[in-house]
Amino acid sequence: MTDRFRAGAGRLCLDFIRTLRYRGTPAPVEELPDASAWGAWIDAFGPFGTPVRPASVDDAWAARESIHALLTDALRPSLRQRLNSFAALPVPAPALTPSGELRWQADDPASAMLALLVRDALELVTSPEFARVRRCAGPACGALFLDTSRPGTRRWCSMEICGNQAKKSTYRAKAETR
Template identity: 70%
Template sequence: MTERFRSGAGRLCLDFVRTLRYRGTSDATEELPDGASWRAWIEEFGKFGEAVVPSDASVRDARVLREAIHELVSDGAVSCRPATRQRLNRFAASPVPAPALTPSGELRWRAGDPASAMFSVLARDALDLVTSPAFDRIRHCAGARCGALFLDTSRPGTRRWCSMDVCGNQAKKSTYRAKAAH
């Protein structure tokens, strides 16, 4: 399967937040506009063994959850609004998927409603992240157009870009061109 969505933020909930690409810029792009895109995201990141058929309401809930996670990881557990905290707690209380080993030895997840189960997984991951020491390592990408959040797992904790291959490379090329022009 070809990867359609960005990954590599360091936590699943942060990869999910990236589905609003270029957040905070004039180029902001919604990557979950419909059921097909939400299904594709679940299939890419969820590893469910059964078909995923999300409802229109599920797509709206996905975007609501994404924005709640963004607020939580941006503001912190204490500073986020009570309504956001309640929303995340509600999503986290949904049933989680159960692991299952396939005949070929692959781990897949099973759930009566994979979309709802994915909500639970994402909300639980976000709650765990903001209450862990890793919370202090959440960064905003320094890329001028990016706006992505990522978990800085570098030893010194000084990583600046969500991806060295994309944003870091663009920044280094810009710096090189600026120096060459002088």
């Protein structure tokens, strides 16, 4: 996987909704501006062994925003229907190649990926893990992540980025008051 997209939120659906960086700030950054970027995301995170070239990114945006609403308790009946529609799409099927390798195939890989993402979100919100979904404490971040730490006190989506920035800010503030 390239560094183009962030990973490590703890669930595939959480990594997916992070494709709108800095959500809720004055300057959000869209990581899926077009179908090519959506295909690159599927290539990076999906189970397919060959490049995926979707025709549009519109369904990906709709699914992402519906998943975010589901996870942040802003779900309306129309969004629930949209999520159920995406979840009902055919998922990739495993197939054994002549050389004995497992490959995942779908008639429409982009739609199959949306089904996987929405199913992952639905499983998450109906599981005990949902109590461990956190919003990053970074003031400009707002990303959601699954806190898998033993005490359940993780504060940042990434210690290397948001956690490090917070610690630097605290250090600078203390240095200025001395």
